[in-house]
Structures are given as C-alpha cells and as structure tokens.
Amino acid sequence: MESFPIAWVREQFPALKLSIDRMPAIFLDGPGGTQVPESVIRAVSDYYRTSNSNLGGQFLTSRNTLAIVQRARAALAEFFNASHAEEIVFGQNMTSLTFCLSRVLAKSWAPASELIVTSLDHDANVSPWRLAAAEKGATVKTWEFRKENCSLDLEDLRRLISDRTVLIAVTLASNAVGSLVDVQSVAKLAKEVGAKLFVDAVHFAPHGKIDVQMLGCDFLACSAYKFFGPHIGVLWARREWLTQTESFKVRPASDEPPGKWETGTQSFESIAGTLAALDYLRNLASRTSATTSLNAAMDSIRRYELGLSEQFLSSIARNRRVKVYGISDPKQVAKRTPTFALRLEGMHPDVAAQKLGERGVLVWSGHFYAVDLIERLGLSEQGGVIRVGFVHYNTVEEVDRTLEALEVL
Ligand SMILES: Cc1ncc(COP(=O)(O)O)c(C=O)c1O
Structure with missing residues (x-):
C-alpha cells in the first residue's frame, strides 16, 4: 500500500478517539454519514x-x-x-x-x-x-x-x-x-x-x-x-x-x-x-502531493481505499459463515467502493450489528433505503444485510479487527 498520511488523518477526527467498553471504536458506518474533522466542528x-x-x-x-x-x-x-x-x-x-x-x-x-x-x-x-x-x-x-x-x-x-x-x-x-x-x-x-x-x-x-x-x-x-x-x-x-x-x-x-x-x-x-x-481535503492533498487540489485528495483517498477493499475481500473469503453480496473478487476492487453488504449464516443482521457494536465495531444493518435492491436479493423479510463501510480514516488494523470480530460472532 502506498504511503498515505493515515496518522495525520485520524488526528483530525475527534470522534475516532471514542472507546466502547475500553475497546477503541471502529467507525464503519460512513455510508450512513461520516465523522467530521475538528476543523469542521470549529x-x-x-x-x-x-x-x-x-x-x-x-x-x-x-x-x-x-x-x-x-x-x-x-x-x-x-x-x-x-x-x-x-x-x-x-x-x-x-x-x-x-x-x-x-x-x-x-x-x-x-x-x-x-x-x-x-x-x-x-x-x-x-x-x-x-x-x-x-x-x-x-x-x-x-x-x-x-x-x-x-x-x-x-x-x-x-x-x-x-x-x-x-x-x-x-x-x-x-x-x-x-x-x-x-x-x-x-x-x-x-x-x-x-x-x-x-x-x-x-x-x-x-x-x-x-x-x-x-x-x-x-x-x-x-x-x-x-x-x-x-x-x-x-x-x-x-x-x-x-x-x-x-x-x-x-x-x-x-x-x-x-x-x-x-x-x-x-x-x-x-x-x-x-x-x-473541503479545506480539510485540500490539507490532506498537500500531505500526499505538491498540490492542494481536491482532485489530488480524492485520488489519494481512492488509492488508499482500494487497498482496504483488497485486504477485506481477500480475507473474508476464508470465513465460511459470511456471504458477501456484490463484487467479491479482490482483483475487481476497482469496480466498487469499500462498502460491503454481508450476511452471517444463521444470524439476523440486526443481532449481528448489535453484537459487533458491543465489540466496538459500528456497522449498519437493514436496507439503508436501497429497498428495491434488498427486495430483489430476496432479503426484505430477513432483515436485509449488515453493511461494513470503510472510508479513508479507517486503518489496515481496523480491517483486521473487523475480520476477527466477524470470525468469532
Ligand atoms: C446513495 C444515497 N442516495 C441518497 C441518499 C439520501 O441522501 P439525503 O439523506 O441527503 O437525502 C443517501 C443517504 O443515505 C444515499 O446513501
């Protein structure tokens, strides 16, 4: 993975310091709304x-x-x-x-x-x-x-x-x-x-x-x-x-x-x-390139997130209880964002999300208003899916911790 200023990024987001039961919270709820940098709050x-x-x-x-x-x-x-x-x-x-x-x-x-x-x-x-x-x-x-x-x-x-x-x-x-x-x-x-x-x-x-x-x-x-x-x-x-x-x-x-x-x-x-x-994104760009352009920021975010997707998909395949909906081949990460819809065999998505939440892993469960998609997948009556959504403030270690939490659920 190319060098990405992940330590600096995380310092900018005060919410990322939250602990749940003495475990650092992992925010994987970004597709429902991301956390904000201190500069935005200010x-x-x-x-x-x-x-x-x-x-x-x-x-x-x-x-x-x-x-x-x-x-x-x-x-x-x-x-x-x-x-x-x-x-x-x-x-x-x-x-x-x-x-x-x-x-x-x-x-x-x-x-x-x-x-x-x-x-x-x-x-x-x-x-x-x-x-x-x-x-x-x-x-x-x-x-x-x-x-x-x-x-x-x-x-x-x-x-x-x-x-x-x-x-x-x-x-x-x-x-x-x-x-x-x-x-x-x-x-x-x-x-x-x-x-x-x-x-x-x-x-x-x-x-x-x-x-x-x-x-x-x-x-x-x-x-x-x-x-x-x-x-x-x-x-x-x-x-x-x-x-x-x-x-x-x-x-x-x-x-x-x-x-x-x-x-x-x-x-x-x-x-x-x-x-x-947007100024935060410019600042991020200046740490990965010689510019403060928003394009440069989003390009570096995209490259970093492709790595997280690849890491997640390569390992989740080993978990026999998990079914991933959508593009699941790690070689095809360029065709997707790092947002993953999963189901765990024998467990309602709300129960899985609650158990993950108790371990500090914050994910959404349900249909996320993608009602036709969930219905077409035949999951409307079964509580939809768990949504694991990475963004650029998530880390390689958090991906590993999420995979472990899914393993022991
Ligand atoms: C893909 C997509 N479109 C539209 C919306 C609705 O956006 P808003 O909450 O700004 O109305 C959402 C919100 O989750 C979304 O994820």
Missing part, C-alpha cells in the same frame, strides 16, 4: 460566533455570511469540476433537492414520456421520479441490476431506452453493495435519445473524484454529511439550464441561479462546515 461554531446572520444585510455579519457561501460554492464547483460557482445549489438534503427537481422536470412530461430508474439505487433516486411520473401518467421502467454481481449492465439499459425516454436516474455507486456504475456510458446513451441524466453521487462522494464534465450528466446531487461535512444537500446543474428553467420560488427572490433555486434561508452554519470539509 467552522460551524465559529460561524455562530462571528458571522451569524442572513444574506442581503448592509453590515459585517451579513457580508461574512455572503463570503462564506460564495467560497463554499466555488470550492464545490471545483469538487465537481463544474464550470461556474452559480451551478451549485444548496438545499436541505439530497432527497429534498431531488423531489424539488422532479416536480420542475415533470412539467414538460406527457403520458407518452418514459423514465428509467434502477433497482440498485437508494430510494431517494427512485420515488421522487415515480411520484412525479405518476402525476403526468408517464411510464417508469426499471433498469434491474444483475444478481450475480449486484451491478448494472449497459446491455440491459439499451433494451429499455427509446426515443420516448425523457430521464434516466442512476447512482454513481450503490450505498448498499458498493458497485460503481459506468455513468459516462449511460450519458452517451441518454444523449442519443435526448434524455436528461440525473446522477446520485451521495454514496460515491467520499470515495473518489467526481467530474461532471467527464461524466456528461445533466444533474448531480450529493450530501456533505457523507463527505466529512455537516447535514446539507448540494445539487449541480448547468448554468444555462438553471437560468432558462422556471423554478418554484417566492416573490421577490432572485430570478438568477443559484438564488432562484434555493428556497428560503439556507443552513449557513452547514455551508461553513462544508467549506471546512
């Missing part, structure tokens, strides 16, 4: 101390708030490789932003329109589209994942797509089983028929570089609490679309993006924390 509280206000005032704290929002937008534009800071729209969370966007897009749909969603996705990228389509009498088709590797196959999409397709909604990576999706190829197919492409980047965001130009999508949403920041959602769309499309807004809110898309008062303290989370 930025949120500093906002209240020095800048707490609303936008548009002729005084210092209001100007401070504006400056924080502008800097955060610019940093997120870099994070996504967006062309303009105004292409970044803040909102309550990814789910709310997606519901809002679905209502706007649905205005142009007709009963003959067709949408494509997937069975790999979190329901936040399924139900908003289904509900909006139902209001218009439009058809929703499901791009089913292949059960053998819990991955989406482009051949299956080709069979669903037609010149009636108006929207494809797909994730960059599954929050339950970790499989990546070839969104670039999906975008090419969508373009051929003039369909819009909405990408859910919530799960992928803490694991690697996001480049909206390279992906070729029309919309991309994610949530800062999954990439070391506070609870807030972020949507990216092209400036021309944001400018030309009518939004649901009150009078006399701005007619220009992003203001026309950001209803009501935003969580400025969370925006301050999001900016600090």
